[in-house]
Amino acid sequence: FVPGCFSVLVPQATPVAVFKLSNDFKEDPNPMKVNLGVGAYRTDEGQPWVLPVVKKVEKLIVADNRLNHEYLPILGLPEFRSSASKIALGEDSPAIQENRVGAVQCLGGTGALKMGAEFLRRWYNGNDNMKTPVYVSAPTWENHNSVFANAGFEDVRPYKYWDAEKRGLDLAGFLGDLETAPKHSIFVLHACAHNPTGTDPTHMEWTQVAEVMKRRKLFVFFDSAYQGFASGCLDKDAWAVRYFVTQGFEMFCAQSFSKNFGLYNERVGNLTIVARDADNVRRVLSQMEKIVRVTWSNPPSQGARLVAITLNTAELFAEWKDNVKTMADRVLLMRASLQAKLQALGTPGTWDHITQQIGMFSFTGLNPKQVEYMIKERSIYLMASGRINMCGLTTKNIDYVAKSIHETVVNVQ
Amino acid sequence: MSSSWWSEVQMGPPDPILGVSEAYKRDTNPKKINLGVGAYRDDQGKPYVLSCVRKAEAQIAAKKLDKEYLAIGGLGDFTKACAKLALGDDNEVIKSGRNITVQTISGTGSLRIGANFLSRFHTEARDVYLPKPSWGNHTPIFRDAGMQLKAYTYYDPKTCGFDFQGALNDISKIPEKSVIMLHACAHNPTGVDPRPEQWKEIADLVKKRNLLVFFDMAYQGFASGDIDRDAWAVRYFIEQGHNIVLSQSFAKNMGLYGERVGGFTVVCKDAEEAKRVESQLKILIRPIYSNPPMNGARIAATILNTPDLYKEWLGEVHGMANRIITMRELLVANLKKEGSTRNWKHVIDQIGMFCFTGLKPEQVERLTKEFSIYMTKDGRISMAGVTSGNVGYLAQGIHAVTK
Numbered sequence: 001f002v003p004g005c006f007s008v009l010v011p012q013a014t015p016v017a018v019f020k021l022s023n024d025f026k027e028d029p030n031p032m033k034v035n036l037g038v039g040a041y042r043t044d045e046g047q048p049w050v051l052p053v054v055k056k057v058e059k060l061i062v063a064d065n066r067l068n069h070e071y072l073p074i075l076g077l078p079e080f081r082s083s084a085s086k087i088a089l090g091e092d093s094p095a096i097q098e099n100r101v102g103a104v105q106c107l108g109g110t111g112a113l114k115m116g117a118e119f120l121r122r123w124y125n126g127n128d129n130m131k132t133p134v135y136v137s138a139p140t141w142e143n144h145n146s147v148f149a150n151a152g153f154e155d156v157r158p159y160k161y162w163d164a165e166k167r168g169l170d171l172a173g174f175l176g177d178l179e180t181a182p183k184h185s186i187f188v189l190h191a192c193a194h195n196p197t198g199t200d201p202t203h204m205e206w207t208q209v210a211e212v213m214k215r216r217k218l219f220v221f222f223d224s225a226y227q228g229f230a231s232g233c234l235d236k237d238a239w240a241v242r243y244f245v246t247q248g249f250e251m252f253c254a255q256s257f258s259k260n261f262g263l264y265n266e267r268v269g270n271l272t273i274v275a276r277d278a279d280n281v282r283r284v285l286s287q288m289e290k291i292v293r294v295t296w297s298n299p300p301s302q303g304a305r306l307v308a309i310t311l312n313t314a315e316l317f318a319e320w321k322d323n324v325k326t327m328a329d330r331v332l333l334m335r336a337s338l339q340a341k342l343q344a345l346g347t348p349g350t351w352d353h354i355t356q357q358i359g360m361f362s363f364t365g366l367n368p369k370q371v372e373y374m375i376k377e378r379s380i381y382l383m384a385s386g387r388i389n390m391c392g393l394t395t396k397n398i399d400y401v402a403k404s405i406h407e408t409v410v411n412v413q
Numbered sequence: 414m415s416s417s418w419w420s421e422v423q424m425g426p427p428d429p430i431l432g433v434s435e436a437y438k439r440d441t442n443p444k445k446i447n448l449g450v451g452a453y454r455d456d457q458g459k460p461y462v463l464s465c466v467r468k469a470e471a472q473i474a475a476k477k478l479d480k481e482y483l484a485i486g487g488l489g490d491f492t493k494a495c496a497k498l499a500l501g502d503d504n505e506v507i508k509s510g511r512n513i514t515v516q517t518i519s520g521t522g523s524l525r526i527g528a529n530f531l532s533r534f535h536t537e538a539r540d541v542y543l544p545k546p547s548w549g550n551h552t553p554i555f556r557d558a559g560m561q562l563k564a565y566t567y568y569d570p571k572t573c574g575f576d577f578q579g580a581l582n583d584i585s586k587i588p589e590k591s592v593i594m595l596h597a598c599a600h601n602p603t604g605v606d607p608r609p610e611q612w613k614e615i616a617d618l619v620k621k622r623n624l625l626v627f628f629d630m631a632y633q634g635f636a637s638g639d640i641d642r643d644a645w646a647v648r649y650f651i652e653q654g655h656n657i658v659l660s661q662s663f664a665k666n667m668g669l670y671g672e673r674v675g676g677f678t679v680v681c682k683d684a685e686e687a688k689r690v691e692s693q694l695k696i697l698i699r700p701i702y703s704n705p706p707m708n709g710a711r712i713a714a715t716i717l718n719t720p721d722l723y724k725e726w727l728g729e730v731h732g733m734a735n736r737i738i739t740m741r742e743l744l745v746a747n748l749k750k751e752g753s754t755r756n757w758k759h760v761i762d763q764i765g766m767f768c769f770t771g772l773k774p775e776q777v778e779r780l781t782k783e784f785s786i787y788m789t790k791d792g793r794i795s796m797a798g799v800t801s802g803n804v805g806y807l808a809q810g811i812h813a814v815t816k
Contacts, residue, residue, distance in 0.1 A: 010534050013692035016699060019485070040481060048479040062474050068460045069709075070452060071670045074431060107518065107702035114701050123422050146700035219418070250418050264482045265707035276417035286425035293428055293550060294557040295701065297521035301671035302708035 017142070018383065025381040033379035034397050036388040039195070039360050040264060041327050044394045049327070051262045053319040057306050067305070072298045074289045076105020076270075080304035083311035084270035087234060088191075088224060088241055088253050095245050095274045102273040102281035104288045105299045109225045109256025110143060112271040113188075116221060116252040117151035118291045119284070124219065125184045130154045133185040135177065137161035139385060141195045144188055144223070159187065162197045167353040167365055169199050171208070178212040184219065191224035191253065192237040193359020196387035200230070200358055206240045210247050220244055220251035228260040230359045232328030234321065250275050257307050259360065260324050266303030331360065334393040341402035348409055362388050366408065373412045378404040429549050430789055437787040445785035446803050448794035451601070451766045452670055453733055456800045461733070463668045465725040469715040478711075483704045485695040487516020487676075491710040494717035495676035499630060499644055499661055506651060510684035513691040515698070516705045519675040520631045520662030521550065526677050527627060527658050528558035529697045530690075531592060535625060538590040544568070544580075546791060548601045548629070551594065565593070568603045573759030573771050575605045581618060589623040597630035597659075598643040599765020602793035606636065606764055612646045616653050626655050631662040636765045638734035640727060656680045663713050665766065666730050672709025733797075737766065740799040744768075747808030755815060768794050776814040784810035 015023075021037040043049045061067060075081065081103035086096065095101050106112040117134075125132045130152045136144040138158035148156045159181075160173025178187070189209075194200055201209060213220060222241050230237045241253055257268040271288075275281045292298070310316045339354040354362055366374065366386040374380045380401060382388045393401060427435065433449030455461045486492065496507055496514040506512045517523035531541075541560045543551050544567030552562050565587065566579030587593065595615075600606055607615060619626060628647050636643045650657055656679075663674040677694070681687040698704070716722045745757045760768050772780070772792035780786045786807060788794045799807060 010686065010689045010693055012689045013696045015692065016485070016695070048481050050477075050480055054480075058474065062470055068462050069466070069669050069671050070460050071431075071450070071664075073435075074428065107706065108704075110699075110703040111701070124418060127421075143699060143703070150700040258482075263480055265480050265704070267702060267704070267706040275419055280417045280419040280422070283422045283424050284419050287422055289428065290425050290553075293431070293521075294554045295522070295525055296518040296673065297550070298431075298671070298673075300518070300673040300706040300709065303706065 021381050021383065024375075028379050028381075030379035032400055034381065034392055034401055036380060036382040036392040036401075039259070039389055040391065041259060041262060041360070042391045042394070044330065046392075046394050046397075049262060051320070051323040053310055053316055053323050054262060054306060056319070057309050057316060060309065061302075061305060069301065072105070072301050072304070074292050074298050075103070075285060076299045077301065077304040077308055079312060080308040081105050081270060083308055084255055084257070085272040087227065087311065088238055088255055088272050089245060089274070090235065090238065090242055093242065093245060099278045100275050100281055102275065102285045104271040104273070104285070104292065105304050106254075106269040106271050107267040107296065107299060108258055108269040109223065109254050110147065110269070111267065111299075112254035112256070112269040113144070113147045113223060114151065114295070115271050115288060115291060116254055117148050117153070118295075119288055120186060120219070120221075121152045122291070123287060124186070128152075133157055133182055135159040135181060135185055135187045137188070137190065137194070139196055140188070140190075141223075161194075162199065162363065164365070167350075167363070168356075169201055169205065171201070171205055175208060175212055178209065178216065178218065181216065181218060183217050186219040186221055187213065188221050188223055189240070191222045191227065191241050193226035193230035193361070195225065195359070196361050196383065196385055197363040198357030198359050198361045199353075199363070201240070203239060203243070206243055210244055210249075214247060214249065220249050222251065222253040224253055225256040226259055226359050227255070228321070228324040229328055229331075232325040232332070234324070245274055257303070261307060261310075261320070263303050263306065266306070267300060268303035268307055331390045334390045334398065335362070337395075337398055338393060338402060341398065342405060345402060345406045347406040360389055360391055362390055364388055364405070366405070370408045370412045373408050374404060378408070380404050433787050433789055440785050440787075442785035444806055446787065446798060446807060448786065448788040448798040448807075451665065451795045451797065453665060453668060453766070453797040454800065456736065456802070458798070458800050458802065461668055463726065463729045465716050465722045465729060466668060466712055468725070469712045469719070469722055472715055472719075473711055480707070483516070483707055483710075485698050485704050486691065487705045488707065488710040488714055490718060491714040492516050492676060494714055495661060496678055498640065498717060499633065499647055499659060499676075499678065500651065501641070501644070501648055504648070504651070506680055511681045511687050512678050513681065513687045513694065514676050514678040515691070515694050516710050517660075517675040517677045518702065518705060519664050519673040520629070520660055521554065522673065523660035523662070523675040523677040524551065524554050524629065525558065526694065526697060527660055528555045528560060530679070530694060531625070531627075531658070532559040533697070534693065535590075535592065538588065538592065538625075540588070541592040541594060541627070542587055543594045544596065544600070546602060547594065547596070549789070551629075560592070563591075567600075568605060568769065570771065573605075573769060574762065575607055575611070577607065577611050581614065584615065584618050584622065587622055587624060591624055592627050593619060593624045594627045594629060595646070597628045597633065597647050599632035599636035599767070601631065601765070602767050602789070602791060603769040604763030604765050604767045605769070607646075609645065612649060616650050616655065620653065620655065626650055626657040628657050628659045630659060632665055632765050633661065634666040634727070634730035635734055638731040640730070651680060656682060663709070667713055667716065667726070669709045669712060672712065673706060674709035674713050737796045740796050740804060741768065743801065743804045744799060744808060747804055748812055751808050751812035753812045753816065766795055766797050768796050770794055770811065772811070772815065779814045780810050784813070786810050
């Protein structure tokens with residue numbers, strides 16, 4: 001009898017980079033160390049922040065004896081789904097008024113992308129068409145590739161996005177890829193606060209993107225993980241998503257409430273579906289149910305409850321928007337501060353991109369060698385791509401970080 | 414109006430199990446009874462939040478914890494306790510570190526991760542053998558993961574019991590290295606479990622056939638009321654040298670249904686293999702949901718790791734199991750009172766949340782249409798939905814469609 005039928009076949013997998021970075025940071029004994037890795041908000045004391053409104057609503061939930069732990073419906077908590085979609089599309093969205101919006105509560109933004117990807121693979125562009133190209137931005141959140149590949153798509157490709165030389169959007173490249181993509185290709189667009197570059201198209205640029213996508217019949221799949229977090233204003237951050245709706249697109253929008261509600265570990269996400277009419281929504285949702293059933297059966301209730309109560313109660317909703325602005329404002333402050341310090345130090349290069357970029361992340365422009373130097377010599381942990389999490393900066397460590405960037409850029413090429 | 418991407422998308426049929434509850438909800442008959450989903454109800458027919466759960470929640474709230482992402486494999490305090498619960502505190506597997514246990518999205522999520530893992534790494538055989546019948550969702554889960562489904566005889570409709578010889582015959586023909594699914598206790602949907610001596614013979618045969626054992630344990634504690642007794646088969650197989658994979662759910666035994674608390678365990682040949690397997694499980698999990706939800710796992714971990722909460726929990730699980738046993742007895746007594754001459758012994762012999770009544774689809778349909786009594790087409794009823802208040806009406810209905 002051979003114990004472990006697969007004993008020789010399971011190779012050690014390489015760990016996911018961002019988690020390895022956090023691990024290395026944890027083990028570093030240097031008291032000056034700074035973690036600019038994982039995308040989670042931190043206060044100026046460098047601590048995680050449970051939003052005051054979340055604490056309030058949690059107390060309400062624990063105290064409410066009418067609430068139990070019964071299964072949610074397969075598609076999730078109805079009050080959560082509808083209020084979450086309203087957040088993305090706007091309360092007065094024509095699509096909502098025309099009753100052609102549906103939603104699936106999912107496990108975080110990842111879960112929403114996953115459900116959307118699984119549905120598209122089965123039902124878009126023919127049945128079970130794994131050959132439909134899926135375009136993700138170059139660069140993008142690394143898990144985008146895995147989500148679509150694991151859903152069965154055989155052809156996940158990059159579209160031009162980041163111009164490393166000018167440290168901004170490669171609009172011509174982006175539009176060019178849209179023009180040459182095979183018809184019906186799926187494009188994953190970052191609704192705002194592009195991860196990892198922090199570089200978003202302007203409104204004008206979005207209209208150009210939309211024009212090509214409409215003309216060439218490309219599928220719009222928005223990833224909205226930072227609504228509210230980018231500018232501090234929910235509506236401003238949803239401009240692109242809402243614009244595409246007014247342009248008549250049928251589309252998916254994967255929403256995450258991890259960052260803007262600080263509910264990272266409760267896995268609160270929503271896949272918003274905008275379709276031609278209610279009948280299409282109905283059929284799409286019925287098939288989404290089948291996919292949910294073989295993946296997680298029904299979603300977790302705590303986080304959805306929390307968000308639903310908050311969004312559907314006027315004072316709590318106002319308090320939440322305020323909490324979101326608090327986070328966004330601190331990030332903006334750190335951006336301004338870092339840029340000013342680098343300028344004052346006379347660090348070679350231009351550093352305007354630090355304040356022009358938006359959201360949690362900044363693509364510093366540091367190359368892999370420079371990143372390695374930062375980590376090894378200065379105990380400042382950032383991704384090999386040069387991406388930093390602005391939330392890792394505080395008034396206490398920003399001088400050290402600025403000086404270290406300066407030293408790195410001067411000494412390492 | 415221009416056309417839609419989704420014009421060719423068909424309307425999917427309602428879920429055979431969850432769809433029953435949805436139909437029940439729409440029914441306006443005041444006498445309606447929901448015997449569909451396996452969710453526990455108290456004797457007033459209400460959902461039951463365990464006292465130990467409320468206490469754990471209060472303790473957790475007082476700790477003011479943050480909401481940072483869990484590791485991909487979940488909450489360590491939970492996964493360790495989860496493995497101990499299944500395998501026993503002193504299990505050699507845990508001591509030697511040769512198990513990897515990850516937190517999953519309840520039982521479904523666990524089965525799905527398991528199916529994905531086997532599909533990717535157990536390439537020598539693509540067939541999964543399920544008992545006939547099995548939980549309705551097993552088949553679509555494994556199929557969606559790319560495995561092929563086959564069956565082995567299990568339920569004997571003539572006796573409404575276990576077809577032991579039939580099972581052994583079929584198992585003896587299963588090709589080597591195939592995956593065999595075994596329900597650890599409280600078989601769903603039949604409620605029919607092998608006796609220990611029978612488990613021993615099955616274990617032996619499975620070893621001879623060199624099969625990979627996948628245990629589904631969704632009802633630990635719920636079957637007999639005793640945690641260790643219900644895990645006996647799992648522990649026996651491991652003792653006999655089977656390196657099993659195991660799915661656990663805390664939906665029923667802790668009443669944490671909507672919090673989605675589960676675990677997936679792979680028993681490996683050694684700690685080194687466990688590390689490799691763990692790294693691959695993470696790679697499978699990340700593109701589905703990145704990392705699991707905290708709330709339910711935190712509650713479960715608190716209960717499992719706090720002695721007086723754990724003790725209270727054992728008592729409450731025992732209580733739930735006992736109420737079900739009582740309902741079984743009451744149902745049979747009421748059927749006799751109605752004048753039924755059929756043999757209903759199986760209702761008492763079967764164990765756990767479900768009873769395979771032996772009703773045929775036409776009879777089930779009549780029960781639903783004429784009496785507003787809801788159950789799945791296969792005649793499975795959730796005993797947890799039976800109360801001293803509705804058992805009389807239920808007996809009336811069943812007798813009416815079977816006399």
